[in-house]
Amino acid sequence: MGDHDGSKLDHENHLLLDQPLLRLPFELLRKNFRSAHWEVERDGSYVKNTLKETATSSVNGRASQDDVLRSLDTMLARMRGVKRKLTAFADEEDRLHRHEEARLRHLSELYSMHGVDDVKYEVWSRTRLDRLLVDYLLRHGYNDSARALAEERGIELLVDVETFEQMSRIRKSLLNGSVNEALAWCTAGDTKKELRKINSNLEFMLRYQQYIELVRNPSQNKPNEALAHARKYLLPYKDIYPKEVRRACGLLAIPPGTAPLVPSYADLYSASRWSTLADLFTATHNDLLSLPSIPLLHIALSSGLSALKTPACHANRGGGSRSSSSSSSTEPPSSSSEEPQSQSQHHQEPQRHAPAPSSAAPPSHATSLSLAASVCPICSTELNELARAVPYAFHSKSHVEHDLLLLPNGRAYGKARLDEYARKAGLLDGQVKDLRTGEVFGVDRLKKVYIT
Incomplete structure (x- = not known):
């Protein structure tokens, strides 16, 4: 059940990141309509006033026939200009409607998927990543690269190259x-x-x-x-x-x-x-235009890093220290996460951050650091410094194994899993075996772990 819940898609949280995708065309449509309305009001008022003055002058005899004809020609030219502008506004409106339709269709595809293990989700998330990359390039002025990427991926209707180019x-x-x-x-x-x-x-x-x-x-x-x-x-x-x-x-x-x-x-x-x-x-x-002040790629990246981050991720790199007691605690959560699958993967193996007890020889600093980095993305060299400033994830549901026990080598497993593995391995009563390294320890050397 835990794995199923972890892979289940939270559509609402996904769409939080995609709000600008629909909002920007809507704002551009509003702006286009207001501009067209302003042109009609301005030129319409001019034509009405000019027509009234021309009619009055003609009736009172203050304007000759040639003056009236010139005034009419001026009004006709002005209205032809309005027609050209309205045609351009109509073309822009059609373009924005096509963008809006394509984006609605793209987002509606997400609701046909129910989990991140769906093969269609990988294609959809790749398209979203391409959109975020184009947005990043446009915000930093790499317009040609952004346009080329959008054309190569076929996502021209899902990005706003023209707006950012302006x-x-x-x-x-x-x-x-x-x-x-x-x-x-x-x-x-x-x-x-x-x-x-x-x-x-x-x-x-x-x-x-x-x-x-x-x-x-x-x-x-x-x-x-x-x-x-x-x-x-x-x-x-x-x-x-x-x-x-x-x-x-x-x-x-x-x-x-x-x-x-x-x-x-x-x-x-x-x-x-x-x-x-x-x-x-x-x-x-x-x-x-109701656009976020920072690239959407930064928002997605910080959210993903926060979803995986725990206080222990920087403990071995000078970012803090952990107690060697059998009681463990984490700092209060301060951020929400959009990636439940990543949370599940990160917390299903808490043994990588468990401290070694003083009664056993702890592994060297380099060894423990390498081991942690091999199973935790945030502990890796590439992401550790990048994730240092992001807040910890908020986990509304724990994915840590029940009745956690700490082995002398610093690894922690659930009691039920240790007992089952010992039975399958044919160990003597009172012995358990590390699921990864194969080391055998007596149960009297195990310590119970409490996470608050």
């Missing part, structure tokens, strides 16, 4: 010292209104950086351009960002050459501000 392009322009693309993104369609809803300061900080660059290079700009920029884009926010506006005013008296002499203004001319702006844009972009 974000990467804007981020790169900020790192290259240009705010134009980021400002265009902030003011495009309905984005400006959405930024106000989440109280984002991205647009203000971009305008602020524009002002700094105007002050930095006065010879390349008109003398009063910096002042005009400040009056238009910074002063209206003096109540919301008073510190930044005051520093902007004082910056006029601090040329770049003298900024190091005034520490409170030196950071405004620092090149590191572009990296800060790029990070601010990335965080704002993720907030608007």
